[in-house]
Amino acid sequence: MIGVTVLGATGSIGVSTLDVITRHADRFRAIALTANTDAEQLADQCRRHRPKYAVMADADAAKRLRGLLADMPECPEILSGVAGLEQVAVLPESDFVMAAIVGAAGLRPTLAAARAGKRVLLANKESLVVAGALLMEAVADNGAELLPIDSEHNAIFQCLPPNFADGLEAVGVKRILLTASGGPLWNWPIDRLASVTPEQACAHPTWAMGRKISVDSATMMNKGLEVIEACWLFGTDTDHIEVVVHPQSVIHSLVQYEDGSVLAQLGHPDMRTPIAHAMAWPHRLDSGVTPLDLFSVAHLDFHKPDLLRFPCLGLAFDAARIGGTAPAVLNAANEVAVAAFLDRLIDLPGIAAVVGETLAALPNETVSGQGLEFLLDVDQRARNCAQQLVRARAN
Numbered sequence: 001m002i003g004v005t006v007l008g009a010t011g012s013i014g015v016s017t018l019d020v021i022t023r024h025a026d027r028f029r030a031i032a033l034t035a036n037t038d039a040e041q042l043a044d045q046c047r048r049h050r051p052k053y054a055v056m057a058d059a060d061a062a063k064r065l066r067g068l069l070a071d072m073p074e075c076p077e078i079l080s081g082v083a084g085l086e087q088v089a090v091l092p093e094s095d096f097v098m099a100a101i102v103g104a105a106g107l108r109p110t111l112a113a114a115r116a117g118k119r120v121l122l123a124n125k126e127s128l129v130v131a132g133a134l135l136m137e138a139v140a141d142n143g144a145e146l147l148p149i150d151s152e153h154n155a156i157f158q159c160l161p162p163n164f165a166d167g168l169e170a171v172g173v174k175r176i177l178l179t180a181s182g183g184p185l186w187n188w189p190i191d192r193l194a195s196v197t198p199e200q201a202c203a204h205p206t207w208a209m210g211r212k213i214s215v216d217s218a219t220m221m222n223k224g225l226e227v228i229e230a231c232w233l234f235g236t237d238t239d240h241i242e243v244v245v246h247p248q249s250v251i252h253s254l255v256q257y258e259d260g261s262v263l264a265q266l267g268h269p270d271m272r273t274p275i276a277h278a279m280a281w282p283h284r285l286d287s288g289v290t291p292l293d294l295f296s297v298a299h300l301d302f303h304k305p306d307l308l309r310f311p312c313l314g315l316a317f318d319a320a321r322i323g324g325t326a327p328a329v330l331n332a333a334n335e336v337a338v339a340a341f342l343d344r345l346i347d348l349p350g351i352a353a354v355v356g357e358t359l360a361a362l363p364n365e366t367v368s369g370q371g372l373e374f375l376l377d378v379d380q381r382a383r384n385c386a387q388q389l390v391r392a393r394a395n
């Protein structure tokens, strides 16, 4: 039996992960489940999956969970806070850790899992954006495995040879073609983007996801974060990554080789495919996803991204090129700005404005030789700056 810790069990990725675990209950067992504040949903998941541990983000939520599970025989041990998340990320009974918390909040437990030598199933792309060097180093130094869950990166991983860590040039790769759906605002008139509501921004045409990543898809910041994620995962740089808008979300990304070959991974836009792939790797597992029928897909379209419509994508490319603390600042400012947009404090174009102004306001610092505390401090300073900019815009 393979033990699995699911960080962010109540989210979109967490629920899909538990679906794959349920389909293969003879192979996988949920050892620990975690959630932010939704004690009701976590209680329900605990009754169905009987984990040994359950973690809520704070003591109040943990108290509510204890109340909800009071009558459960073999009730899980209930923990709370970052210490609880780190504890369940390193359990000896957990072989795999699904990192599916949203945002920089996922960094500490993801890093702890890597340091404990786990197979880390990485959905939480923000961890790599904030602390790519630290996380990659923790994986390499502790014999951990880092398997990408983000559909594009999982696709690229599937299209690369097993020895890609020797360097993409060494294995004959010319460049990575990172596909993007373009999101729900792909062909909205630019002059109407200021009127987009949170509901419209979250109405993704091809993927059902959490609210933060849905807004990131609408601004294409998601693709920008994914460019940075790809640089770390595949040891490359922005000159070797091209973003291709592909509205059908059937091709999940492609790898172009020097001999003219282009390899792609295709499938229905359903996150259970990359989740099952990473859980079974190097083998395969039934994910429950309907087989792809190319006749019903019929057309595959490709477009260049429009950086005027999607300034967040340009900001992310710039941050990736500049390096240092720029990606961490970009991420923190974006988290603050997206939350403000969802709270209707700023409009959609305000997200790129807040991110751009935060990047301009803070000095770029080198990260080499720096540890987690330094990065968390950068993250906090960027959040404070972005909050001020949000308040100024909201007035």
Ligand code: NAD
Pocket (backbone or CB within 6 Å): 007, 008, 009, 010, 011, 012, 013, 014, 034, 035, 036, 037, 038, 057, 099, 100, 101, 102, 103, 105, 123, 124, 125, 126, 149, 150, 151, 207, 208, 209, 210, 211, 212, 213, 271
């Ligand atoms: P979601 O909002 O649906 O779920 C987030 C999970 O994290 C929930 O379980 C929530 O309770 C928990 N959480 C939130 N804030 C927390 C905090 N401060 N402390 C502890 N737990 C907290 O998000 P999602 O769509 O499942 O995305 C999760 C991650 O996976 C994100 O990093 C996202 O970018 C990435 N991802 C998601 C998809 C997708 O299809 N949903 C695809 C690719 C990558």
Ligand code: MG
Pocket (backbone or CB within 6 Å): 150, 151, 152, 226
């Ligand atoms: Mg993705």
